[in-house]
Amino acid sequence: MKFKNPPVNSLSLELLTEFVISLEKLENDKTFRGVILSSDCPGVFSAGLDLTEMCGRNPAHYAEYWKAVQELWLRLYLSNLVLIAAISGACPAGGCLISLTCDYRVLADNPKCLIGLNETLLGIIAPFWFRDTLVNTIGHRAAERALQLGLLFPPAEALQVGMVDQVVPEDQVQSTALSVMAQWMAIPDHARQLTKNMMRKPTVDRLLKQRDADIQNFVSFISRDSIQKSLQMYLEKLKQKKG
Amino acid sequence: MKFKNPPVNSLSLELLTEFVISLEKLENDKTFRGVILSSDCPGVFSAGLDLTEMCGRNPAHYAEYWKAVQELWLRLYLSNLVLIAAISGACPAGGCLISLTCDYRVLADNPKCLIGLNETLLGIIAPFWFRDTLVNTIGHRAAERALQLGLLFPPAEALQVGMVDQVVPEDQVQSTALSVMAQWMAIPDHARQLTKNMMRKPTVDRLLKQRDADIQNFVSFISRDSIQKSLQMYLEKLKQKKG
Amino acid sequence: MKFKNPPVNSLSLELLTEFVISLEKLENDKTFRGVILSSDCPGVFSAGLDLTEMCGRNPAHYAEYWKAVQELWLRLYLSNLVLIAAISGACPAGGCLISLTCDYRVLADNPKCLIGLNETLLGIIAPFWFRDTLVNTIGHRAAERALQLGLLFPPAEALQVGMVDQVVPEDQVQSTALSVMAQWMAIPDHARQLTKNMMRKPTVDRLLKQRDADIQNFVSFISRDSIQKSLQMYLEKLKQKKG
Numbered sequence: 001m002k003f004k005n006p007p008v009n010s011l012s013l014e015l016l017t018e019f020v021i022s023l024e025k026l027e028n029d030k031t032f033r034g035v036i037l038s039s040d041c042p043g044v045f046s047a048g049l050d051l052t053e054m055c056g057r058n059p060a061h062y063a064e065y066w067k068a069v070q071e072l073w074l075r076l077y078l079s080n081l082v083l084i085a086a087i088s089g090a091c092p093a094g095g096c097l098i099s100l101t102c103d104y105r106v107l108a109d110n111p112k113c114l115i116g117l118n119e120t121l122l123g124i125i126a127p128f129w130f131r132d133t134l135v136n137t138i139g140h141r142a143a144e145r146a147l148q149l150g151l152l153f154p155p156a157e158a159l160q161v162g163m164v165d166q167v168v169p170e171d172q173v174q175s176t177a178l179s180v181m182a183q184w185m186a187i188p189d190h191a192r193q194l195t196k197n198m199m200r201k202p203t204v205d206r207l208l209k210q211r212d213a214d215i216q217n218f219v220s221f222i223s224r225d226s227i228q229k230s231l232q233m234y235l236e237k238l239k240q241k242k243g
Numbered sequence: 244m245k246f247k248n249p250p251v252n253s254l255s256l257e258l259l260t261e262f263v264i265s266l267e268k269l270e271n272d273k274t275f276r277g278v279i280l281s282s283d284c285p286g287v288f289s290a291g292l293d294l295t296e297m298c299g300r301n302p303a304h305y306a307e308y309w310k311a312v313q314e315l316w317l318r319l320y321l322s323n324l325v326l327i328a329a330i331s332g333a334c335p336a337g338g339c340l341i342s343l344t345c346d347y348r349v350l351a352d353n354p355k356c357l358i359g360l361n362e363t364l365l366g367i368i369a370p371f372w373f374r375d376t377l378v379n380t381i382g383h384r385a386a387e388r389a390l391q392l393g394l395l396f397p398p399a400e401a402l403q404v405g406m407v408d409q410v411v412p413e414d415q416v417q418s419t420a421l422s423v424m425a426q427w428m429a430i431p432d433h434a435r436q437l438t439k440n441m442m443r444k445p446t447v448d449r450l451l452k453q454r455d456a457d458i459q460n461f462v463s464f465i466s467r468d469s470i471q472k473s474l475q476m477y478l479e480k481l482k483q484k485k486g
Numbered sequence: 487m488k489f490k491n492p493p494v495n496s497l498s499l500e501l502l503t504e505f506v507i508s509l510e511k512l513e514n515d516k517t518f519r520g521v522i523l524s525s526d527c528p529g530v531f532s533a534g535l536d537l538t539e540m541c542g543r544n545p546a547h548y549a550e551y552w553k554a555v556q557e558l559w560l561r562l563y564l565s566n567l568v569l570i571a572a573i574s575g576a577c578p579a580g581g582c583l584i585s586l587t588c589d590y591r592v593l594a595d596n597p598k599c600l601i602g603l604n605e606t607l608l609g610i611i612a613p614f615w616f617r618d619t620l621v622n623t624i625g626h627r628a629a630e631r632a633l634q635l636g637l638l639f640p641p642a643e644a645l646q647v648g649m650v651d652q653v654v655p656e657d658q659v660q661s662t663a664l665s666v667m668a669q670w671m672a673i674p675d676h677a678r679q680l681t682k683n684m685m686r687k688p689t690v691d692r693l694l695k696q697r698d699a700d701i702q703n704f705v706s707f708i709s710r711d712s713i714q715k716s717l718q719m720y721l722e723k724l725k726q727k728k729g
Binding site: 120124139140144148 | 624
């Protein structure tokens with residue numbers, strides 16, 4: 001029942017596609033009822049969307065990439081599986097979004113485990129369905145402040161604002177996720193799935209109604225010279241850090 | 244101003260009908276401005292919907308029963324009266340729903356006073372207007388978790404999540420409800436009623452728009468063999484416990 | 487970057503008009519990126535709407551006044567500027583509304599600094615866009631109770647319910663507001679503004695769709711004999727207090 005992201009935890013187009021296919025297989029395999037999402041990359045749950053997919057490419061590529069991001073969210077947010085995020089590393093932007101689609105979030109009590117939708121810090125904007133997912137989780141006011149400031153919450157604050165459900169010592173993240181899973185497994189699947197669907201379908205429908213428009217918005221926004229420049233500068237910085 | 248449920252606190256069709264009629268009378272009697280809802284059945288506020296009305300009957304009966312449940316909710320949720328729930332016993336499912344329609348909830352500090360919409364535990368699903376009432380009270384995220392897991396909150400947790408407004412020692416539930424009532428009575432009726440209406444009407448309108456469809460949904464869901472079987476098993480268990 | 491309300495802090499038609507014009511100038515002046523709203527009237531942030539504009543006048547005046555109130559809210563709630571409320575005095579009704587349109591609220595830790603939408607206490611009703619602004623800030627349940635009871639929260643409760651973001655000693659309100667402003671200034675303007683717009687536009691659109699109807703509602707409500715009488719009584723009381 002444990003699912004691991006491949007070594008590189010930034011969400012490349014390839015990773016997104018594989019992720020969705022794996023998820024579909026698990027959904028259709030009746031022996032699987034729940035999945036614990038965790039990372040095998042030390043220090044990072046997922047670095048989020050892959051900026052190299054959003055920088056220096058052509059509009060068709062941007063459109064394809066964005067459609068894959070949408071697809072992952074759609075699959076995860078309405079998954080019939082119980083999804084539990086076991087977060088033992090940094091969890092910014094797209095990584096945070098993935099955790100927010102889960103039914104429960106366990107975060108390691110380590111000051112490096114920052115979690116949040118920090119898009120504004122890069123000069124970009126979380127799309128409306130990132131917003132909806134966050135508002136559904138922490139409410140309108142907290143989401144408004146967090147999104148505008150691009151806040152990355154340390155564990156205690158993440159717990160207080162409701163970004164995660166539980167903060168535990170790092171070596172207990174997996175075991176906690178497992179015992180939480182046992183609690184969710186105790187509920188009749190059919191009733192739980194219909195209830196989950198009832199809670200989340202209106203949010204999903206909002207994207208489905210305007211999925212193409214959302215892709216067009218993304219493509220035209222990300223293609224702007226000013227956005228490309230600031231992404232390039234950010235990528236340069238990252239490279240220098242690594243080098 | 245005090246209203247008592249008849250001895251059997253499960254919501255039979257007869258009880259629902261009488262409840263709605265009593266409520267209408269009180270609404271139309273200008274000498275009544277508020278009602279404290281409490282139970283004269285020790286240990287239970289209300290056991291919720293009456294499973295014997297939902298099990299082994301014909302579709303017409305299910306439809307009639309569900310319409311009566313809707314009617315009670317519609318009356319309570321938009322009542323012009325100040326409604327205060329004084330809860331000194333268990334408060335699951337439909338009992339919880341009734342308390343959620345009140346303007347204020349006082350709960351006895353007794354570990355047996357569990358409160359929540361625990362439908363999934365019986366393999367059934369809270370309908371969308373139960374969901375809306377809960378989301379309006381405790382927010383989207385807490386409602387999502389509570390509804391999926393069928394959580395029954397003990398007093399301290401019920402207070403923390405916002406399911407109730409106050410937890411007091413068992414012998415102070417009535418006196419607290421009375422002093423809270425005095426606070427609400429101090430507000431000009433007309434302004435208070437219009438404000439309450441403004442807060443709740445959009446939620447009520449959602450059911451009114453699709454009331455018949457909601458009845459049809461209920462009838463077809465409850466008539467399923469699998470649901471009837473699991474309700475029958477549950478009722479058997481209850482009988483064995485009593486015997 | 488600091489903005490002061492003129493000496494009389496009740497929102498007269500003249501003040502509203504000037505306020506909107508000043509705000510427009512600041513929005514268009516690219517050297518201004520944020521504004522701290524505070525009061526130079528000791529003990530009061532703003533007394534709220536000017537009852538003398540709503541009492542003993544003709545319908546055309548009421549309509550003009552209400553349109554100006556709407557206009558202020560529309561400008562403030564979607565302002566591209568970072569707005570921070572530094573509240574060192576009482577903050578009822580319209581004063582509270584202004585603070586709720588800000589991006590952050592700092593309140594002085596003084597029991598006289600009460601904050602809330604207390605319209606029902608005067609026998610009047612907060613319009614639906616006051617409601618929406620409050621629900622966006624403190625959630626549905628807390629808003630329902632606060633609006634019905636016309637609650638004015640003292641600092642500790644205001645912080646707990648989420649009506650304000652921070653409570654500090656009175657002499658630190660301005661300095662705290664300034665350091666909060668520095669935090670908001672650190673975010674790229676464009677991304678922050680688009681994100682703010684995404685969070686708030688749906689709420690603004692609800693008023694824009696029915697702006698004229700809302701004016702008509704206000705005019706017919708405020709013109710009622712019963713409302714005029716209760717406002718006159720309230721104004722008499724205020725005069726006697728002063729005298």
